[in-house]
Amino acid sequence: MTNVQEETRAPGGQVTGPAALTATELLDRYASGELSPVTATEAVLDRIAEADPRINAYCLVDREAALAQAEESAERWRRGQPKGLLDGVPTSVKDLFLTRGWPTLRGSLGVAAEQDWDAEAPCVARLRENGAVIVGKTTTPEFGWKGVTDSPLTGVTRNPWDPSRTSGGSSGGSAAAVAAGMGPLSVGTDGGGSVRIPAAFCGIFGMKPTYGRIPLYPASPFGTLAHAGPMTRTVADAALLLDVECGSDSRDWSQLAAPEVSFRAAVEGDSLAGLRIAYAPTLAGAEVDPQVAARVARVAKLLAGLGAEVVEAAPEFEDPVDAYHTLWFTGAAKVVERFGPEQRARLDPGLQEVVTEGAAKSALDYLGAVDTRMALGVLMGAFHETYDLLLTPTVPIPAFAAGVEVPEGSGLARWTGWTPFTYPFNLTQQPAASVPCGTTDEGLPVGAQLVGARHRDALVLRASYLLERELLREGVVSTAPVG
Template identity: 65%
Template sequence: MTGTTDPAGPTGPTRPNGPADPGGLADLTAARLVEGYARGEFTPVEVARAVLERSEHIQPAVNAFVRIDAEAAMEQARRSADRWRRGEPAGLLDGVPVSVKDILLLRGGPTLRGSWTVSADGPWEEDAPSVARLREHGAVFTGKTTTPEFGWKGVTDSPRHGATGNPYAPGRTAGGSSGGSAAAVALGAGPLSLGTDGGGSVRIPASFCGVFALKPTYGRVPLYPASAYGTLAHVGPMTRDARDAALLMDVITGPDARDWSQLGPVPGSFRDGLDGGVAGLRVAYSPDLGGRVEVDREVAAAVRRAVEALEGLGARVEERDPGLPDCLEAFHTLWFSGAARVTQHLDPGRRALLDPGLREVCEQGAARSALEYLAAVDVRMSMGRLMGAFHTEYDLLVTPTLPVTAFELGGEVPPGSPYARWTGWTPFTYPFNMTQQPAASLPCGVDGGGLPIGVQLVGARHADALVLRAAHALYEAGAADVPPPPALASGPVSGSGPASGSAAGTVSGTVSGPVPRPAGS
């Protein structure tokens, strides 16, 4: 393990995706870790060591991290262990390893957002609100996870940090834009990660990587600095199951005055009623958005089995489409305008450093008029009204998370796709950023090649706890069980280097994985 003065941990059998970890500590959920700390079964130091070693083991294969800060993490773990020995844990997640997408501020190191246009120069003295709440609760921060530039697309690759490979097949994409977080959670590099979602960015990689993710109701998790993508952007948990997500939500929904659009305090806990089941819930199942989406046969079959599982648990299921309009152009107007805004200050030289696809959408966004933007807002409002009425009849809407499974690295769209942009293959995710509803993705099977498939559960605005409860019921019933990722080869993921082909940086005490520099820098 790099960057720490702690002695090496005890030897033991090698885990499928990691070095010696005799207790399988890196594979435990956050809830199980907290339980183990309270019982004295193991310590935060032992867990942090196992998770950091796993993180560095998987990094060459999938490029999940842009920074692994082992020294800081081990110091946080030692302080946590002292608190547990005294019987005075700081909060709900004291000693639990957490990674943070490199879009959110994490005090003490740069937040580079996958872009050569962001300087690493400090000071970096602020935490994002969700990060601040985690710090208050004693979490151990292991590092920052990989993102495409400014989180602009549904796959994870950037000129600065390269591509993130899928845990099940590193030559395929992990999805995006929270792909690094999804890969880390799937491979045992920490049970919890913070992602962001402006058009599907926690749900897309969760579906591709076989983990759980929740896009909460807009404003439920405070966000600062405000996203250039405006009220499309949400912060959400990425975890191994719904119970851990509920635990994480209990922490990160704490108030923060820096977010002017945050919602009021949550009454009670997201874990309250989590075991209440789905009996009697009214569930609408839309397999293809009224015939508008062509869904892969294996994906459709796996999602249908998940729906049948809900029915078997007592839910009242009806095949019914909500009748959402085609909102692609409205979403593009809002999304591309946000991208244009975040890069507006760049001079031509720095603009040339951007991902070429991002440059293209920025140009398109800058060409949108104020009237076009307001017309897109009108579309959002009409969609919100429609879904509000829909949820007076149905408690949940169930869809596939994505119509496909993970495709090859190196492209924004699957090979042979008729679409130019990532939104062409994500028709089930971005509409619910338009409406600001809570939406979760959880695994429901694998395709013939062993790649995970996701099912999406959507609730009415503010019904986050209900979405978590239904997801938890599927986990408890075994309907969300998927095989673990296969053992990883030790070589670098294909395509993880920079577009320019320049050499990757070396691993140091705080940086792990490909950290290339552009030609001539």
């Protein structure tokens, strides 16, 4: 029998033992009796205690509750009666999701911790129903408003690859936790790239499924821009987590019907033959760092090697950032509309700025942005009649300094200025994933984005899975945690 405590999956890495295992690997070892959920949970909790002081990915860790859940899971496995699909897997959730018994402070000094926390978000309820061990909650910028993760409440979350760099955001805590071996699974939110940006910066897989695929409650003040999505070190783990999270919840009137075939089945296969993939080195004229561009160009060749017809082509649209800002900033204003002067004064200064701008928008401004959004949706619908998938960089630059909204010296005003490839597909509600595809010369991760037509989540997962397999074969990426 393998000594799990001594093995390592990352040559030269520092993370060993159960904390280094994926969810799929943990479940296999639980089933064989080789490993206990208690041992795995203890290993993850110990890893959090060791790594999180320098990363700051968690805003809440409940060791006692996690170990109690793990003991219950271990007993179910001993009886041969595991509960659902994730029994005993240490998992985290972003601190925007209501979690029964724990405060959901959303990175804000304006939310009172001392209140009843009885409601639970659908994604958290599905985790419990499937036996996941929820170890804690991950950091977010205040109300998830920006593409990096720092807040007045929890401070700066850092990148495990280089703690002087940002983890990205707004699901930066989730990405950093998964990347560093502080739990193999996390659930984040994505309203403009908030799963994909930190996935790219932290070298993990992250997916924004079609809007409505994962039910949300309460409804986001950012409306139908906001999605929930899996954040994992492998595509197989993401497919597993997505199968769990697609469970129905009547509190979300906009949820989609559950898919007829599991997403785990969708990642099977060895070829992309018959698919047409558009490779867009850029969109709307955005500049891309040469090293990022080179890594994504290699992805295009790998996809062609898997049997797809890859054509250099891009959807022809102008940057929809003004429309996105109107929708996003008015949502931010809605978030804090009941805050008094004292609460507003304690907001993140950048959030105060966008709240002021959003509050000044008119109904006609908002409806004009909706028109732009619908036109972009029509354009992308037509584009996917020709191309099954669109390949782009996830983010055109590697991770920059932690604690700032935009790179120093960039001249940019807002976070949207450096992530032009993500928010367009929140406007259109399409599934989009970030697949780690290598590192820069400085050792910073790069992500490739695969975008599908609405409801083609399974196709995005399958292409991501096969791409990941090729990148692993070539030694370009690893699924091991960052030491």
